[in-house]
Amino acid sequence: MSLTKQAVAALPAASTPEPVDQGLSIHRRDRRLGTTLTLSGEIDLDTAPQLDRAVRECLRTGVGTIDLDLAPLTFCDVRGLHAFIDATWLAAAAGGRLRLENLPPMLHRILTLTGTHHLVTTGTDEVLHNLALARPGMSAGTRPPAAPGRAA
Incomplete structure (x- = not known):
């Protein structure tokens, strides 16, 4: 069945699609x-309630x-934080x-801007903590010393 020019002309014009909420997949x-x-x-x-349900189910x-x-997270607002x-x-x-791993740059920014980084644990925090345990005198907030010949 083919459409005639008249039938095609009678079709409503295509509208710009509304942005689709991507939702959350866990x-x-x-x-x-x-x-x-x-x-x-x-x-x-x-x-956000999906995350709460998933964490509760794990526990x-x-x-x-x-x-x-x-890593695959594309958006986070204050409710997500x-x-x-x-x-x-x-x-x-x-x-x-619970640890947050592979934080996208926008989430690093949100944590920094809101001053809430200390309320969650990230993979980076874990690395610094393990370094502190391995090197006496180094705290979790301390960076390792610079290599010889390099500025700190």
Whole structure:
């Protein structure tokens, strides 16, 4: 069946599509020493409850260490930030631990601008903590000394 020129002309003009809310997708991968939840898309007022449910389910099933892989995250607003802080506290209250891994630059910026970096644990924090344990006299907030011949 072919359309005539007259039928095509009678079709309504195509409108500009509205932006589509990408939503949030959470993929769970259980490991021997914990679980990784990979968050893809946007975390905001509408999608933050999904993270809460996923973290609670991990804790309910006995998972003690939860890593949130945030590399595929494309958007985070203040409600998303609040969800990360809540999830961190929820895990700690249950005797577990939650870490934010692979933070996108926009999330680093949000943590810095809001002064909330200290309320969550990131993979970078873990590296600095392990360095502090390995090198006496170095605290988690201290950078390793510069190599000989280089300025600190």
